Amino acid sequence: MHILLVASAFNSLTQRVHAELRDRGHTVAVELAPPGRSLARAVERHAPQLVLAPMLKTAIPREVWSARPCFVVHPGPVGDRGPSSLDWAVQEGVEHWGVTVLQAEEEMDAGAVWASVRCPLPPVSKSDLYRGEIADAALSAVLLAVDRFADGGHTPLRQDAGHTRPYLDQSVRRIDWAADSTETVVRKLRAADSQPGVLDVLLGDEWYLHGGHPEAGLHGAPGALLATQAGAVCRATKDGAVWIPELRRRRLRGQPPTFKQPAVTALGDRLPPLPELSSSPALAGKNWADIRYREEGNVGFLSFSFPGGAMSTTRCRRLLAAYREACARPTTVLVLGGQRDFFSNGIHLGVIEAAADPAAESWANINAIDDLVEAVLTTTDRLVVCAVGGNAAAGGVMLALAADEVWCRAGSVLNPHYRLMGLYGSEYWTYTLPRRVGPATAGRLMSEALPMSAASAASLGLVDRVVDCGPGDFAAEVGALAARLAALPGTPSRIAAKKESLDRQESTEPLATFRERELALMRRTFDDPDAPYHALRRAFVHKERPAGTPPHLTAGPGARGAAGPDPSGAGVTGTDVGGVTGTDLVRVSSPPDHW
Template structure:
């Protein structure tokens, strides 16, 4: 089937859909709605594609009637049947819904009002999670299931979607609601900590909640509750810090804030940054609550498990150095196997572009950042005393993928999408010139780096990028991963694997050789800006809308540029 993905951005859900549909044998092309200044230009593109089905897994723009009246056009809405409006997840989190859902419905004149093709429901996570985590987890899984059903029904000439009025409503009070306004999100620091964090979760990762801390206007993100607070502090006072987060007094407990943004209308840079880069008050160091901890280590017999968490996958220089120190400590233990895992939301996307952009000297900060993440990769590649396993628990891109490939064994959670290439005018480092060809061969490595296309877990296993794929369910995946690691810790398996690893290392150049060659190229990208890194970085950080759909995604444009791939 010829399918057009009409989307506002090629985000994580769209990438999952793109990978799954192609794997199922469909002819899939992508068009970004924001690049069209007029409805007529979008209509012309759809006429040129002439798809059998238009799927919109992530679309903030209205579909012109000239399109949905001629082609079956299905919108994936992140709400149950009867829910309408652009802030569905914001309301679901803030109003403490217990059950939520996803609905696939036909595009019609009124937004989210069309007849239903498929719907799914799921229990809302407890404890409450952020909007980004909800979207990338239960919502994305439900959306994928809906889209699979939609494609099957689209192949049936006799199928007709069902009017919403004739559909059962598992969330009986689902209704049309307007876009959530700033006033709807506001809180006072004297309120209970749980209420404050829930409001921040409902706006994370965008737009954040506008508030004041220490007399400064900021948007806050990445929050968690900690028990207790010194009574001598007024609500809204910064009382401590830890890692990159700050602790703020509330009406009853303490709220930790990991990231903030000073808006431009308040004299700020308008860039979301680690909180301690904005607030440098002389306050004591305090233990960070579990949800915001960057690393946790536990030992189970002969297996060490090092879990790391980075907000939105971006790893700053300071974060890389702290995680590297934790990794080096874990590698020094007398365990046989070390498992390196990310969070359910992401593994890593490499260096932190926001921190780099906001630095007084972006080129120098980028240089420090790439050297810091290389320290992580070098520690994994150079380890000879333990067998290392990297687990892609969530999405990964660029240097984050290469970080995982530095391990001896690489596994992924089903549904995870990897972007194993560099973009934005960067050659790339993270020892990828050694680890990527080692896994997939030079020809496939070159193809991955030049095609710049996403690869889901199953396809990654098919080309040797990962060794195994585990369950999608988080708890089942953790159990599966623990069993896998324990099996490699068995004396016979472990000895054989270490011997094979030693033979490979003896036949290669040292990691410093690859790092030096890669860094020589990166220096030209950072300091000479030979490929436009500064402008690309600025556009990314500023969320500049694309001016065209990338040709690598828009198969319908290939003939226009003479690409026969």
């Protein structure tokens, strides 16, 4: 079937639906639907058999839904209506929710139901849920609805009068630091993550607070700042405290757009002297930490969780130090990752954009992540597994490929390319990607610049194992698999062979040669103020809407992308950039990673 995806942005759910429908043999095109554009003309141009809206912030016009079947994905159970469905559910602490696929009609969210799937809502942030449990339910509902439509014999269920909730605005999100408990504050913060944030006053200025984690041991006057750790600030509640990783200044009229930054960086000189708490991965205990280390028998687990999957220079260096400490432990298998939500999306474009010299920070960041990848590639005294529990893109995918094995949760979406950010890429990809999939396929993946499912990645050899489980079960599944790997009789011989293989590689074409070639091209881009990368980075960070749908997404039935294969894997030229950004294709398109 030829299906047209209509979306406000090519966000994580739209990408997953796109990849999984293609896996099942459908031809899929995408049209972005920013305000002011004629959706009807775009739909007629594609002539789809079905229009599907995985994430659409505006109504489908009558001339479209009256002419063709149009399905809308709503992040709520049957009868739930309104623009802030998931936000309300998280803020109110609902434990179970659902996703409904309904037919577009005059009244928003009121059309006939083609499929509805329930799901749990564990106590995590809205954006984490959106990419996890909600995305799993949405994908199941979409596939069921598409199958029912294709079969032709299904009669959709008409809805009774539903419950329409209003938009969840800042008057309801507001935190009363003197009256709200830590639990309430955390729920409000989680319900606003990653957008729109919770508007608050801090150190005399208005800020949007992004992200929230409870703190068990610190106390102080409600609203007071107590400590810092790993770029986050700790703020007191009436009965405890919360960690806030990121802040965004409220934009003033006539001023340039603002964007999220690590809280400590955003506050800068305004921040009073505060104690910096230890962020030792092995001593995190029950408190919040973005990097953790633990051991179970002969297996070490080094997990990390960075907002948006973005790895700044500082985060890369901290993770590298933790990796080296983990490699000093007497383990047979080291698991890197293994948590829910993002694995990594590569370098931190927000920190780069905020830097006094973005070119210099770009260079520092790419070298820092290269150092981390090099450490993984040259580990020869144990097996290293990268466990990808959520989405990964660009340098994050290449970080995973440095390991001996890549285990990926079935719901993950991978974007193994750089060109839509105007970058050639580094992280030793010219060594690791062809090593796994061959030069021709590596070039095609880089040229197409399309998302792929975990199953598709496994079929290409990009991923070694697909773990079919929910987001909350991934860590336990990985733990059991890693224990079995460590106990296999053949594991010691595999470890011994790693040293021999690396020695052979170094004698023929040293790893340093791959890095030098990649970085030479990256340096040229960073140092050229007219290179597309700089404009694309700014658009990504400031969430500028693209002028139109990028050509590689609008290609017709059966197309594999707008650009042809590039067997050399040479990456990007100035004319290749399609108007959206690369690391996660979604975020430049303005709408956040939730409904």
